[in-house]
Amino acid sequence: MSSPYDGSKFSLTLYELLVEDGSEDLQLVSEPATGGTLARPEGPLDDRSKTLAVAAAARAAHESHEAGIAHGSISPGTTFLTNAGARLGPPDLMSPPGRVAGSAPGSLLSCVDPGLLRGESPSRASDVWSLGASLHLSLSRASLYPGLDGDEPVTAVQRVLYGRPRLDPTLPAQILDVIRSCVAADPSNRPGSALVVAEKLESYASSGLSSSTGGHGGTEQ
Amino acid sequence: MINRLEVTAGPGTVIRYGNVAAWTTPDASAALHAFLIESARNLADSPEAGQVLVDHLVSVLGAGDPEPQVGFAVVGPGRSGLVGLLHGPAQAWDGDSWTVVSTQPGWARLACDPSPALFVNRAGDATPEAAHSSVLDLEAGVVPGAGFVLWPSGTAEDPLQTADQADGNTPEDPTLADTDPTREEQERTHVDVVPASEEVTQVMASVLAGDLEDPEVPDDPEVLAELTRSQDATPDAQPWVFDLRSRPSPAQRRGGSPLPAIGSAFLVDGKQVLVEGVRCHRGHLNRPGMIFCAVCSSPIRDAEEPPTLGPRPALGCLVTSDGSVYRLDCAYRVGPWPQGDAEALADTEADTPAARLTHRTLRFGGDPALEGRAEIILEGWDAVAEDGGSEVGTYLYPPGASKWQRMVNGSRAVLAPGSHISFGRNVVTYINPWVAALSTEANESEGPGNSTISLERRPR
Numbered sequence: 001m002s003s004p005y006d007g008s009k010f011s012l013t014l015y016e017l018l019v020e021d022g023s024e025d026l027q028l029v030s031e032p033a034t035g036g037t038l039a040r041p042e043g044p045l046d047d048r049s050k051t052l053a054v055a056a057a058a059r060a061a062h063e064s065h066e067a068g069i070a071h072g073s074i075s076p077g078t079t080f081l082t083n084a085g086a087r088l089g090p091p092d093l094m095s096p097p098g099r100v101a102g103s104a105p106g107s108l109l110s111c112v113d114p115g116l117l118r119g120e121s122p123s124r125a126s127d128v129w130s131l132g133a134s135l136h137l138s139l140s141r142a143s144l145y146p147g148l149d150g151d152e153p154v155t156a157v158q159r160v161l162y163g164r165p166r167l168d169p170t171l172p173a174q175i176l177d178v179i180r181s182c183v184a185a186d187p188s189n190r191p192g193s194a195l196v197v198a199e200k201l202e203s204y205a206s207s208g209l210s211s212s213t214g215g216h217g218g219t220e221q
Numbered sequence: 222m223i224n225r226l227e228v229t230a231g232p233g234t235v236i237r238y239g240n241v242a243a244w245t246t247p248d249a250s251a252a253l254h255a256f257l258i259e260s261a262r263n264l265a266d267s268p269e270a271g272q273v274l275v276d277h278l279v280s281v282l283g284a285g286d287p288e289p290q291v292g293f294a295v296v297g298p299g300r301s302g303l304v305g306l307l308h309g310p311a312q313a314w315d316g317d318s319w320t321v322v323s324t325q326p327g328w329a330r331l332a333c334d335p336s337p338a339l340f341v342n343r344a345g346d347a348t349p350e351a352a353h354s355s356v357l358d359l360e361a362g363v364v365p366g367a368g369f370v371l372w373p374s375g376t377a378e379d380p381l382q383t384a385d386q387a388d389g390n391t392p393e394d395p396t397l398a399d400t401d402p403t404r405e406e407q408e409r410t411h412v413d414v415v416p417a418s419e420e421v422t423q424v425m426a427s428v429l430a431g432d433l434e435d436p437e438v439p440d441d442p443e444v445l446a447e448l449t450r451s452q453d454a455t456p457d458a459q460p461w462v463f464d465l466r467s468r469p470s471p472a473q474r475r476g477g478s479p480l481p482a483i484g485s486a487f488l489v490d491g492k493q494v495l496v497e498g499v500r501c502h503r504g505h506l507n508r509p510g511m512i513f514c515a516v517c518s519s520p521i522r523d524a525e526e527p528p529t530l531g532p533r534p535a536l537g538c539l540v541t542s543d544g545s546v547y548r549l550d551c552a553y554r555v556g557p558w559p560q561g562d563a564e565a566l567a568d569t570e571a572d573t574p575a576a577r578l579t580h581r582t583l584r585f586g587g588d589p590a591l592e593g594r595a596e597i598i599l600e601g602w603d604a605v606a607e608d609g610g611s612e613v614g615t616y617l618y619p620p621g622a623s624k625w626q627r628m629v630n631g632s633r634a635v636l637a638p639g640s641h642i643s644f645g646r647n648v649v650t651y652i653n654p655w656v657a658a659l660s661t662e663a664n665e666s667e668g669p670g671n672s673t674i675s676l677e678r679r680p681r
Contacts, residue, residue, distance in 0.1 A: 044374075068348075070480055071301075085558055098547045098548055098551070100538060100546040101546040109364045119534065120550070153544035153546075154652070188310075188503070
């Protein structure tokens with residue numbers, strides 16, 4: 001896969017939107033995501049590529065934030081892998097107004113800021129939370145909320161709302177620092193912008209992770 | 222240094238004397254106000270007024286923060302540009318970056334070169350609108366205000382417009398798009414398109430801009446006929462195709478204010494709903510009686526003190542039986558609501574604007590007629606279920622109950638967190654993080670809603 005930073009855009013390019021006559025369904029035509037998504041990549045991805053993919057999503061989120069738009073559904077499933085690099089997909093245009101998460105809460109809720117479950121609207125800070133959670137979900141096999149996947153919907157919501165995320169201690173310290181700051185309970189303690197997250201991840205990826213290594217830790221270049 | 226100081230309407234206090242501007246949240250003490258006003262007066266004409274004031278404040282705060290929960294900001298000239306200090310729940314946007322206050326030390330220095338203006342208000346509130354022609358231009362004095370927009374000396378008559386003209390772009394300029402049609406044409410395989418009309422692309426602009434609540438689809442047949450058609454589609458199943466390539470991406474949209482650094486104000490028809498609550502030491506408003514903050518889990522130090530008035534946060538979420546989660550920041554309706562009823566409800570809304578917000582509809586995917594008819598509205602810190610009168614009925618299952626309880630037609634019941642509400646075959650669970658006080662109140666009364674619902678066995 002080429003660098004996620006070919007070109008200047010980090011959002012998935014949308015070509016067309018189709019509305020079937022008499023249907024409420026929308027169909028989006030976008031640039032092809034030949035690599036799948038960060039959640040389900042078509043091929044193996046090393047930790048450096050995963051980290052840079054989240055960084056690209058962070059840059060895309062920052063661009064939207066600067067234009068006054070919160071994404072609200074950043075996750076590995078909405079981070080697409082194209083020939084030109086990682087791209088953040090659009091918000092869920094199919095989602096009914098007010099819906100925070102869909103009917104598969106186990107996987108989605110782990111990337112949802114608990115603030116949204118308190119009823120808050122998506123924001124810069126909630127997207128930063130989602131970026132941190134996406135990074136954790138991508139690099140670790142451990143869930144931020146152990147047991148979440150097997151929970152019934154109501155229990156899953158309560159686990160996220162009243163629990164605290166548990167970070168995988170086997171992740172590299174610098175990555176843990178980034179994730180920990182992103183998922184801080186108090187939004188004012190999170191990075192002030194997604195750009196800060198992107199820059200930290202890019203810096204780490206360029207210095208602390210080899211592109212040829214898999215696993216959590218990577219090796220020094 | 223200060224060309225104009227536009228006051229943002231709302232709770233709080235804005236101060237300006239000469240080149241010194243300050244702002245405080247409504248809970249600032251008289252002593253803090255007196256200090257800021259006197260300091261601004263004394264330093265009004267000082268060429269380094271901001272630096273002097275900030276240095277003094279830092280020394281005071283370093284010895285102990287007397288009002289950690291209060292938000293305030295001071296701005297004035299420094300040795301090289303504007304400097305200032307933010308304290309507590311305050312934020313500043315200088316056109317390039319945000320400055321917010323972290324928990325430690327509880328304040329932050331500000332040094333900026335606003336481009337074109339400096340926006341200061343409460344952390345989490347929406348970025349104030351910049352209106353260079355605003356009549357709320359404070360020359361000197363102390364006035365109510367939720368923040369301010371500071372235009373430094375040297376800004377043009379209308380800096381926003383000038384900036385757009387300078388770079389050749391206007392918010393509507395479609396040339397912002399930088400897509401490569403040739404490449405896209407090669408990659409696009411199943412739909413042939415021609416550029417859509419301005420009206421249609423405006424629809425998509427609103428969709429992509431996040432106005433997803435009620436995207437307006439054009440109903441003009443000529444406009445729709447202008448849209449492109451699938452080559453493979455049959456006449457009966459032609460999709461409307463909106464060409465997005467000629468539109469700027471959301472990130473390229475001009476004219477939208479950047480998001481604030483944290484949160485967003487919970488607004489009802491553009492206004493904040495104020496409720497009484499208690500604040501944690503970080504300034505988060507909680508339900509009276511709570512001893513730990515629902516946002517940051519920090520202790521609420523002054524839980525014994527009388528509640529203060531503040532913007533109400535959203536009240537949790539609704540979890541449907543299929544696992545969808547809906548944020549409870551406005552009222553929801555279930556089932557079909559005839560237009561006449563909607564108008565009648567609109568009349569009622571005029572009496573309780575804080576309770577009845579813009580309604581959303583909970584959709585379960587089945588026949589709406591089998592869902593009954595009900596509403597879930599917000600009142601103070603509570604969610605309230607209202608039966609809309611239908612044969613299907615509305616049923617409640619509060620925590621601790623042993624059976625479903627049918628609501629009397631047209632009755633209402635305060636929902637206890639954890640309550641299940643049944644509309645036909647669909648069940649919704651109400652989850653609210655502000656629970657401590659409610660449990661206390663429930664113990665003191667008969668329990669939420671018990672006096673307004675009848676007990677009937679739920680039909681199978």
